[in-house]
Amino acid sequence: MLRILGLCVWGVRTVWHTESDGVFFCPDCGGDRSYRRRTGRRLLTVMGLPVAPRGQAGPVVECSACHGRHGTEALEHPTSARLTAMLRDAAHAVALAVLVAGGPDSRRARRAAAEAVREAGFPDCTEEELRALLAVRCPEGTPADDCGNRLAEQLRDALGPLAGHLALQGCEHLLVQGARIALSDGPYLPAERETLAAVGRCLMMSPEHTDSTLEAVARTPS
Ligand SMILES: [Zn+2]
CATH class of the missing domain: 1.10.3680 (TerB-like)
Structure with a gap:
């Protein structure tokens, strides 16, 4: 992110999209929690406005309790x-x-x-x-x-x-x-x-x- 006089001139923002959900064992908060499996699109922004795509992010598994993000291999561990x-x-x-x-x-x-x-x-x-x-x-x-x-x-x-x-x-x-x-x-x-x-x-x-x-x-x- 580039700042000039304290203003963000350009940066990259990720827009997340939920593909599915379920219950998994969250290694961060240590228990069975609901999760969202999400993929994202990275966007180059100028003055906060999206101007160009910058590739894909994820997929990630996001814990609904602690909001920790993990690779999809976290779903392989049984609850x-x-x-x-x-x-x-x-x-x-x-x-x-x-x-x-x-x-x-x-x-x-x-x-x-x-x-x-x-x-x-x-x-x-x-x-x-x-x-x-x-x-x-x-x-x-x-x-x-x-x-x-x-x-x-x-x-x-x-x-x-x-x-x-x-x-x-x-x-x-x-x-x-x-x-x-x-x-x-x-x-x-x-x-x-x-x-x-x-x-x-x-x-x-x-x-x-x-x-x-x-x-x-x-x-x-x-
Ligand atoms: Zn968690």
Whole structure:
């Protein structure tokens, strides 16, 4: 902007246009906020009047609360509400997979799984409900491998999208929940150990970290 005797002679002004809106997690004010996705046209101005175009600006994502502007990659981060729902679904998928690996007939494991799922955010989950869910997903007569593959796929679907957004403690927490279900009726079985290793892989934890976490849970009385 050029000033002569305190007057703006020429400058560049951006005229913003809103293309869409929604809710995102604002990294500036740290919460779920509404946003406007905006693009702009830069205009050369003389004495405050637009005289010529000077290209495009944006697109940007503008927070409605703090008015901070971010690149559109800010929309890739899940909102807190979405993250909570993803965590809940992940805990549910882990509980089911561990239960199948250990044999769903164990009453103690079913009880521990239902408790983990309730804690994760499905307060009405019961052992019966888990048993019914398993019967639907792995009907009687399904070869064990098919059943395991199906649950492994569900595990990947539930945990994969979380992996990039969860702090290490969050990943460990999910793994520990699964480990407690596996240990509720005795030491880890090979199939349980394998399932828990798959949980670690889906969460992008190193095999060493997964192993040390699982061993630490096994040493800790519940
Ligand atoms: Zn904000």
